[in-house]
Amino acid sequence: MLETLREYGTDRLAETGDLGTVRDLAAGYFTKLMARYDPQLRGPGQLTAMRLISAEYDNALAALRRRCDTGDAPGAVALALSLTWFWQMFGRHRDAAYWLGEALAVPCGEPTPDRDCAQAIYLSNRVDTRPGMTAGEIAxxxxxxxxxxxxxxxxxxxxxxxxxxxxxxxxxxxEKTALAIVEHLADGDDVWLSGLARMFRARLAENAGELDRTRTDVNAALARFRQVGDRWGQATALPMRAQLRQYDGDLDGALADLREARSLAGEFGSLSLGDQVFSDLRWIDLHLRRGDTVLAIALTESARERARRATSKELLVLFDAWEAGFRVRLGDLDRARALLDDAERDLDGDTTFAGDHVRTLVGSARASLCLETGDLAGAEKALEKAYAAALETRDLPILSLVAVNAAAFAEARGRHHESAVLLGAASGLRGAHDHTDRQVRELTRRGRAALGEEAFAAAYGKGWRLDGKTAATAADPARLRGELRTAHPDPG
Structure with missing residues (x-):
């Protein structure tokens, strides 16, 4: 009925020649409405602003389309910028890439600050929506x-x-330029921008294995988001702090942080399916660390369904690899093997797939499975693939995962000293000793039993004190293979 009424109104306006005028008036109204409520997304009026923008979202897009169709380049860019943070909060990267691209496609004269900002945000979102870009496109x-x-x-x-x-x-x-700008914003007078900058800086520090700095910035970002009343910011920072608490052995604190983040997220509505899946992975990992295996398995099933509905091959492969790793820990080797076979088939069948983090997880999980079944040659081959992919990520915590599996490989070859050194190197790459990871705990327990407390501590400490570059080199399976064959000339 409403569609019929809309068509009738459109026809009458067209007959009187007023359709274009009314559409311009509507575009102007919704442009002003978005501009008025967008700033409230970053403060105590966040929930009200979210509800209103969500309710009027289709009207706002219709207004943006009108701006584009009438050649109003400044108006189209301004309206698109007003929607940018809404897109970011809800993970609507496809919408952001499409509509910013449409606004920027409207011909205009010289570059302006608004237009250049829109272009930078457009390029960032385009990366998230176009996996497998060619080398030429990336350049x-x-x-x-x-x-x-x-x-x-x-x-x-x-x-x-x-x-x-x-x-x-x-x-x-x-990154060097990024850090200088982020540090300037982090110390600025704008409380919300300071919180955002500190959250960016915390992520950069985490990738570099600098967890002391990560801890400082996460706590500061959380305090600033609480000060301005930004629930989204708090819900984003809390899981980062939960991860740090897991490393420290404070599983109750990590649980409290994840519960608070979930409660806050529930206030402002559903996250994107991708964000929900990553949240699920955090919960599953925490349940496993707490020994709540039944809860972890139950959550895995619902999380897998969300990953399927996200229609992202990379996300589903990532989930397969992640689940395969924990199935190995649970002793469910048949399930782990099936998951890895599916993941590797998807990776090999898609030449545009560019997820080095995912390839690292797949290789690491395959190495763990091979070690459990006594296939040392298979484990070595999988580790080599995982290591090569991890280097491409420039993400030291993901490289630490490979180092832990290299430690397991060394142990399987009876090289307990090298295993302990690699465990220490993994902690150095990660930036923290992980006191609650099941694999790390088991390798540590067996290493101490084999070497004795003092010898294990000395070997572990040697690895812990390595600088980042040396620690990364130590995790190279090829280097480890050379050391093992030097110690045992018989390759069998």
Whole structure:
């Protein structure tokens, strides 16, 4: 009935020649509405703003389409920027990439601060929605980002929070420059921007294995988001703190953080399916560390269904690899093997697949399975693949996972000293001793039994004190193979 009424109204307006005028008035109204409520997404009015923008979302997109169709480039970009943080909060990267692309496609004159900010945010979201980009496309985007970076820095002032957001996204391509800008924002007077910058900085520090700095920035970001009343910011920072608490052995504290994050997220509505799956993985990992295996398995089934509905091959392969790893720990080797066979078939069958984190997880899980079945040659081959992929990620915590499996491989060859050194190197890469991971605990227990407390502590400490580059080299399976064959000339 409503559609019939809409068509009738449209026809009458067309007959009188007023249709274009009314559409322009509607576009103007919804543009102002989005501009009014967008800032409230970053403060105590967040819930009200979320509900209103969600309710009027289709109208806002219709307004954006009208701006594009009428060639109003400044108006289209301004409205798209007003929707940017809404897209970010709910993981609507496809919407962001599409609509920013549409707005930017409207011809205009010289570059403006608004337009350059929109371009930087567009390029960032395009990466998330176009896995398997060619080398030429990636190089083209990086060249654009470098050009954008120089222009953004030259402007005396940038629009609202989007200037800082665009700069941060652009500079993440150049980490040293990124860190300088993020540090400037982290110490600024804008409390919300300071919280966002500290959260960015915490993630950079985590990737570099600098968990002391991660801890400081996560706590500071959480405090700032609480100060301004940003529930989304708190729900994003709390799982990061929960991870640190797991390393420390404070599983009750980690549980409290994840519960609070879930409660806060429940207030502002459903996250994207991808975000929900990553949240599920955190919960499953925590349940396993707490020994709540039944809960972990039950959650795995519902999480897998969400991963399927997300229609992302990379996400589903990641989930297969992650589940395979914990199935190995539970002794369910047939299930682990089936999951890995599926994951590897998807990886090998898609030449555009570019997920190095996923390839690392798949290789690590396969190595664990091979070790459980006594297939040392298979474990070595899988470790080599995982190590090569982990190096490409430039993510030291993911490389630490390979180092732990290299420690398990050394132990299987009877090289308990090398195993202990690798466990220490894994902790150094991670930036923390992991006191609650089941595999690390078991390797540590067996290592102490084989070497004695003092010898194990000395070997572990040797690995812990290695600098990042040396620790990364120590985890190389090829290097480990050479050491083992030197010690045992007979390769069998």
């Amino acid at each position: 083209h985007d990086r060249a654009q980002i470098r050009e954008l970076t120089n222009r953004l820095l030259a402007y005396p002032e940038l629009p609202g929070p989007y200037g800082a957001y665009a700069l941060t996204l652009a500079f993440l391509q150049e």
